[in-house]
Amino acid sequence: MADVLPLVEARLCSALGEPNARAAVTFLGTExxxxxxxxxxxxxxxVVRYATLGMSAQPMSDPTAMLADPVAGPRAELILSVRGGLAETDKVLRPLAVLAASPQVEGVVVAPGASLDVGEPLWPSAPFTSVLVAEPGGLVEDLELDEPLDPVRFLPLLPMTPNEAAWKRVHGAEALQERWLANGTDLRDPSRRPVPLD
Known part of the structure; x- marks a missing residue:
């Protein structure tokens, strides 16, 4: 079976251009x-875009399944977009890699509407410790793979402040996104203020 990652990298480069930097992180027991x-x-x-490469090498499996299927199951990579030159956002590389490794490490399935929390600022002095996983397809189209493999989806990440994350847990992802939209929130601003949640 063909290696998925060269195809994923080619899709990213065709949509976003050539990368101007890359970093690799390896966690114990993971790819x-x-x-x-x-x-x-x-x-x-x-605008600086950070895209993971490696999360889609293995399909994500249901954490309640007795055995992980080595072939079938959703595949994804993560993309974070921020305005350049306003913060030390390059320090987000390790937190992003941690999130991309979470399906292997914790057995979670990352899907649109989910919250992912790194437990610390995404970069130095960032007001965000978590992200909302948004719907794919806008920036990078899904990568279809040969049967029986699922396509690779490129999931945008939207940084959330702790208050926004707590509000989202109660009211849902769609309600938070509507609140952002109604307030004209610039979700790419690395130092934006929380959206009003009253």
Whole structure:
């Protein structure tokens, strides 16, 4: 069976351009996770995108299953977009790799609407310790693989403040996203203030 990761990297590069940096993190008992850094200089200023590479090497399996299926199951990579030059966001590489390794380490299935918490600021002085997993398809299209493999989905991550994460647990992901939209929240601002939740 073909190695998935070269296909994933090719899809990322075709959508985001060539990466200008990459880092690899290996956790005990897991496959290596790389984080690729892409620079986008659009009309609204520079945007830096961080994409994981390695999470999709194995399918995610239901944590309640007796045996993990080595072939079938959802596959994904994570993408975080932030405005460049406003914070030390390159320090997000390790927290991102931790999140990408969580299906292997903790047996979780990462899907849209989920919250992922790293338990510490995503980068130095960041007001965020967790992210909301958003719907895929906007930035990088799903990568179809040969049967019987599931496609690789590229899941955007939206940083959440602790208050937003707590509010989301009560009201749901859709309600939080509607609140962000109604307030014109710039989710790429690495030092944005929490959205009003009254």
């Amino acid at each position: 290596r996770i790389e984080v690729l850094r892409f620079q986008d200089t659009g009309p609204e200023g520079p």
